[in-house]
Amino acid sequence: MDVNVRGPINLVRAFMPGMIERRYGRIVLCGSIAGWAGGLMSGPHYVASKGGIHALVRWxxxxxxxxxxxxxxxxxxxxxxxxxxxxxxxxxxxxLGRLAEPKEVAHAMRFLCSRDASYVSGTVVDVNGGLYMH
Structure with missing residues (x-):
């Protein structure tokens, strides 16, 4: 909870005021398929923390x-x-018969930080190769 929930809360608290002052900013938090599906191989603390990130994104x-x-x-x-x-x-x-490569998650994050995503806010993008669809 300290790393997966408090860490992102502290990060947003540190950077959001300046973004609001400039009237521009992009923040992308990292949840998990476990936050949607209850975990494939994850424990309850991880599942709860990542589900919390999904809720914090919207808040x-x-x-x-x-x-x-x-x-x-x-x-x-x-x-x-x-x-x-x-x-x-x-x-x-x-x-897809494989795990994701880190760059595949980074590409989605980069998109969300780009001007191409200028009308996207409050969403959590699934980057799971079709493993979980809701």
Whole structure:
């Protein structure tokens, strides 16, 4: 909870006031497929913290959007990182047959920070290769 919830809250509290003052800003928080689906291989604290991020995206977006600041999030599925190294994932259950590469999540985040996403606020974009659809 300290890292996955308090960390993003403190980050937004530090940067949002300046963005509001400039009347422009982009914030993208990182949730997880676990926040939607209750976790594939995740424990309850991780699931609750990532679901909390999804809710915070919407709450912060409501506070900021009228000031030109868009707040969004991404909800990745399992990604090839040290956190997933050694975990057994049944790739036969993955529609694309693989885990995501970090750059695939970064591309979605970059889009949400770009002017191309200027009318997107308060959404959490799924970046899970079709593993979970809601």
């Amino acid at each position: 912060f977006a409501q506070q900021a959007v009228a000031h030109g600041v868009c707040v969004n999030g991404v909800a990745p599925g399992p990604v090839v990182t040290p956190m997933t190294h050694g975990a057994h994932h049944d790739l036969g259950r993955f529609p």
